Structure formats: structure tokens, C-alpha cells
Amino acid sequence: NAGVTQTPKFQVLKTGQSMTLQCAQDMNHEYMSWYRQDPGMGLRLIHYSVGAGITDQGEVPNGYNVSRSTTEDFPLRLLSAAPSQTSVYFCASNPGPGPYEQYFGPGTRLTVT
Amino acid sequence: TQLLEQSPQFLSIQEGENLTVYCNSSSVFSSLQWYRQEPGEGPVLLVTVVTGGEVKKLKRLTFQFGDARKDSSLHITAAQPGDTGLYLCAGAWGYDYKLSFGAGTTVTVRA
Numbered sequence: 001n002a003g004v005t006q007t008p009k010f011q012v013l014k015t016g017q018s019m020t021l022q023c024a025q026d027m028n029h030e031y032m033s034w035y036r037q038d039p040g041m042g043l044r045l046i047h048y049s050v051g052a053g054i055t056d057q058g059e060v061p062n063g064y065n066v067s068r069s070t071t072e073d074f075p076l077r078l079l080s081a082a083p084s085q086t087s088v089y090f091c092a093s094n095p096g097p098g099p100y101e102q103y104f105g106p107g108t109r110l111t112v113t
Numbered sequence: 114t115q116l117l118e119q120s121p122q123f124l125s126i127q128e129g130e131n132l133t134v135y136c137n138s139s140s141v142f143s144s145l146q147w148y149r150q151e152p153g154e155g156p157v158l159l160v161t162v163v164t165g166g167e168v169k170k171l172k173r174l175t176f177q178f179g180d181a182r183k184d185s186s187l188h189i190t191a192a193q194p195g196d197t198g199l200y201l202c203a204g205a206w207g208y209d210y211k212l213s214f215g216a217g218t219t220v221t222v223r224a
Contacts, residue, residue, distance in 0.1 A: 004155075031209070040122070042201060042214035043156070050209055058211070090155050097209050099144035099163050104155025 001026050006091050006105035013081040013112045021076040021108050023091030029103070030096040032074040033058070034066065036087040037107075043090065049074055050097075081112045116140070117204050119215035126192055127223050134187045134218045136202035143205045145178055145185045146212070150199040159187075159200075192222045 007022045025032065033048040035058075045058030049068040063085060065077040074093075078085060088109050092102040117138045126132055136145070144163045148156035160169050162178035162185065169176045173196075175188040189196055199219050203212040 033212075035214075040216055042117075042119075042216040043203075043212075044214070045211060048209075048211065059213075092155070099146070099161045099205060099210065101146075101158040101161070102148075102156075102203075102212065104157070106155055107153070 003027065004091055004093055004103050004105035006089075006108050008108060009106065011108060011110050013078070013110065015081060015083060015112060017081050019078050019081070021078075021089055021091075021110075023074045023076065023105060024072050025074075025091075025093040025103070026072065027093060027095075027103065028071060029093035030071070032068065032091065032093045033102070034064070034074070034076045035090045035092065036060065036085075037090060038087050046076065046089075078110075081110075083112045086110060086112045117202055117213055117215040119200075119202055119218050121218060122216065123219050123221075125221040125223065128193060129191050132189050132192055132220065134200055134202075134220070135184070136186070136204075136215050137184045138204060139183065140204070140206065141182050143182075143207075143210060145182070145205070146203045147176055147185070147187055148201045148203060150201060150217075156199075156201055189220075192220075194222045194224045196220060197222050 034046040035043040047066040049055045091105045094100045147159045150156040165180045165182045167178045173190045202215045
């Protein structure tokens with residue numbers, strides 16, 4: 001099993017550009033989440049999904065869109081990139097509601113200039 | 114959002130010393146997890162505690178969940194350079210167990 005995979009590993013965008021961060025998992029997990037990690041702030045939840053076709057907002061959703069058409073994939077779209085979105089982005093999955101381990105991908109380091 | 118405060122933010126100790134990291138909140142959590150993160154990688158789960166007062170041991174690491182399920186601690190005995198990393202606590206809340214993360218404690222163990 002590959003676990004949770006994320007692409008790209010690094011990305012540089014200009015202000016106003018859009019892009020999609022890809023995330024896929026091969027563990028048949030129901031739940032998937034996107035977090036951003038900034039120095040001194042831990043991980044903050046952007047959006048999450050409890051199953052295909054179901055998504056909801058997390059703590060910091062503004063400027064990001066998600067969709068979940070399959071169990072495996074959960075892409076994160078930046079609509080119009082801003083310097084404040086410079087961060088490291090992590091995708092995670094877990095089996096469902098309960099005290100289960102979150103499996104994290106390796107992260108995408110995004111810089112917006 | 115449920116706030117989790119971790120302390121200290123940074124910890125640098127000599128190999129063989131003990132250390133404790135604290136995680137505190139005013140909110141009650143359904144469960145609490147500790148993760149460790151290496152540079153350039155995603156966090157990896159160390160332990161999950163569910164019951165108030167619960168203590169779990171993982172080799173030289175001891176985890177405790179407060180009686181009221183609002184706080185937790187991570188104690189490392191005889192730290193080794195391999196224990197170096199970012200330690201994150203995460204509390205689960207809500208029916209779908211959303212996680213709120215603390216800001217993390219960067220631990221450096223010098224040989």
C-alpha cells in the first residue's frame with residue numbers, strides 16, 4: 001500500500017494564480033482531511049470529507065475549495081492564490097468516526113509570491 | 114475551534130536526561146492523540162488516549178490523559194538523539210472526531 005500520496009511536493013505560484021493540490025489514499029478510508037501547517041501554529045483544518053460526495057468546512061476554509069467524487073481522491077483547489085496561503089499543506093485520511101489514527105501524506109510546500 | 118496549548122514550545126536537552134511536554138485545554142475532548150513529525154514529513158501517530166486518567170507506555174515514552182479529559186502529558190525517560198522531532202498533541206471533538214492540534218513542541222536531544 002502507498003498510503004496517502006500528495007502531489008506536487010513543491011510549488012511556487014504568483015498571486016492570483018489558481019492550482020489544485022492532489023491527494024489520494026489506497027486504504028479505503030471514509031474520512032479525508034486537508035490541513036495547513038504554519039510555524040508556531042500547529043496544523044489547522046481547512047476542509048474535510050466523511051465520504052464520497054460529502055464535504056464540510058474546517059477552521060480555515062476561505063480561499064479553498066474541495067470535492068470528493070471518489071473514496072480515493074480528495075483534491076484541494078486554491079481559487080486565487082494569495083501570499084497568506086504560503087504554507088505546508090497536508091492531506092490525511094482515517095477509517096471513520098472514532099479515535100482512529102490519522103494517516104498523513106508527505107505534504108506540499110507552497111509558496112505564493 | 115477547540116484550543117490546545119502546548120508547552121514548552123522548544124526543549125533542548127542532553128542525551129540521557131528526562132523531559133515532559135504538556136498539552137492543556139479548557140475543552141473536554143473525546144480522545145487525545147500524540148504525533149511526532151520529522152522535517153519534511155507528515156506527522157506519525159505515537160499514541161491515542163481515550164479514558165480520563167489513562168496512562169500508556171511506549172518503551173521510554175509515557176503518556177497521560179487528565180482525569181477531566183482536558184489535558185495530557187508526554188514524558189520521555191533517558192532521551193536519545195533519535196527522539197529529536199516535533200511533538201504534536203491533537204484533541205478529538207464532535208461526533209465525527211475532528212482534530213484540533215496544538216502548536217507543537219520542538220525537542221532536540223544533543224548527543
